[in-house]
Amino acid sequence: MSGKNQTIISEFILLGLPIDPEQQNLFYALFLAMYVTTILGNPVIILLIRLDSHLHTPMYLFLSNLSFSDLCFSSVIMPRLLQNMQSQVPSIPYTSCLAQMYFLLFFCDLESFLLVVMAYDRYVAICFPLHYTAIVNPQLCLSLVALSWVMTTFHAMLHSRLMARLCFCANNVIPHFFCDMSALLKLACSDTQVNEFVIFIMGGLILVIPFLLIIISFVRIISSILKVPSTRSIHKVFSICGSHLSMVSLFYGTVMGLYLCPLANNSTIKETVMTMMYTVVAPMLNPFIYSLRNRDMKGALGKVFHKRTFSFSL
Numbered sequence: 001m002s003g004k005n006q007t008i009i010s011e012f013i014l015l016g017l018p019i020d021p022e023q024q025n026l027f028y029a030l031f032l033a034m035y036v037t038t039i040l041g042n043p044v045i046i047l048l049i050r051l052d053s054h055l056h057t058p059m060y061l062f063l064s065n066l067s068f069s070d071l072c073f074s075s076v077i078m079p080r081l082l083q084n085m086q087s088q089v090p091s092i093p094y095t096s097c098l099a100q101m102y103f104l105l106f107f108c109d110l111e112s113f114l115l116v117v118m119a120y121d122r123y124v125a126i127c128f129p130l131h132y133t134a135i136v137n138p139q140l141c142l143s144l145v146a147l148s149w150v151m152t153t154f155h156a157m158l159h160s161r162l163m164a165r166l167c168f169c170a171n172n173v174i175p176h177f178f179c180d181m182s183a184l185l186k187l188a189c190s191d192t193q194v195n196e197f198v199i200f201i202m203g204g205l206i207l208v209i210p211f212l213l214i215i216i217s218f219v220r221i222i223s224s225i226l227k228v229p230s231t232r233s234i235h236k237v238f239s240i241c242g243s244h245l246s247m248v249s250l251f252y253g254t255v256m257g258l259y260l261c262p263l264a265n266n267s268t269i270k271e272t273v274m275t276m277m278y279t280v281v282a283p284m285l286n287p288f289i290y291s292l293r294n295r296d297m298k299g300a301l302g303k304v305f306h307k308r309t310f311s312f313s314l
């Protein structure tokens with residue numbers, strides 16, 4: 001730090017979305033509606049799974065964990081985005097910015113690990129149906145979830161520590177709608193080589209390995225079902241893998257596109273839309289993709305409503 005007349009920055013300006021001022025209100029309403037859907041949809045899933053004892057199976061417990069993670073992920077971004085859209089000077093204090101980055105990384109990784117765990121669960125259920133309850137026992141479920149939490153904590157801590165070491169002095173305008181790690185790195189005055197190296201290595205470990213594991217489990221599921229091909233088995237492949245695959249491609253496609261090809265993204269509109277996909281759209285759609293197409297889940301919903309109307313009519 002050469003310390004001429006450099007001031008240490010205590011807050012950042014979040015430029016937000018590249019939206020015309022006339023359309024600001026329209027987008028505000030849209031994002032508010034999306035956030036409300038997220039914070040209503042996900043708790044409904046968690047509650048349904050809690051209430052219905054038929055749904056106390058590993059698959060649904062993982063789904064409930066995923067819903068919890070979605071709820072938090074969205075809540076790290078959306079309130080700040082909505083607040084900034086209404087304010088004249090969209091500033092965010094330095095510490096809040098680091099905290100937002102920490103929790104974003106945390107829930108993004110958790111999402112990634114839970115998708116792997118869910119794919120593994122389906123793989124065992126389909127390829128080893130007779131040993132399923134012995135393999136995916138409550139201890140294993142708890143350990144997998146605990147391991148995911150430990151790894152995400154480690155990863156988010158590592159990046160936050162490395163970010164906190166950096167000095168921000170001249171420019172404090174983040175051309176983004178949240179405190180994005182790569183956007184912050186571009187503003188730093190100190191050397192960011194270590195950070196970039198760690199992002200590259202850890203990004204590979206945290207995104208590419210889970211993604212490959214998911215693909216492997218899908219390939220094995222599909223090949224095991226197609227060994228005895230029938231219309232019923234084909235239907236089964238689609239119903240089991242369809243929802244998982246659409247979620248996985250939505251999440252990993254956009255995250256990997258953004259973080260592993262940072263040189264390619266020179267168009268901010270495209271970048272913003274892709275970021276929106278995994279930060280806003282994916283957490284909102286998750287409960288619908290996984291549950292509403294699912295017979296058990298609909299049954300549980302029906303039962304809850306049936307009970308309600310029954311007790312009201314008494």
Ligand SMILES: *[C@@H]1O[C@H](CO)[C@@H](O)[C@H](O)[C@H]1NC(C)=O
Pocket residue numbers: 046058061062064065068141142145
């Ligand atoms: C997450 O999964 C674990 C292990 O299956 C389960 O015990 C726990 O209740 C789940 N948490 C939530 C919030 O659903």
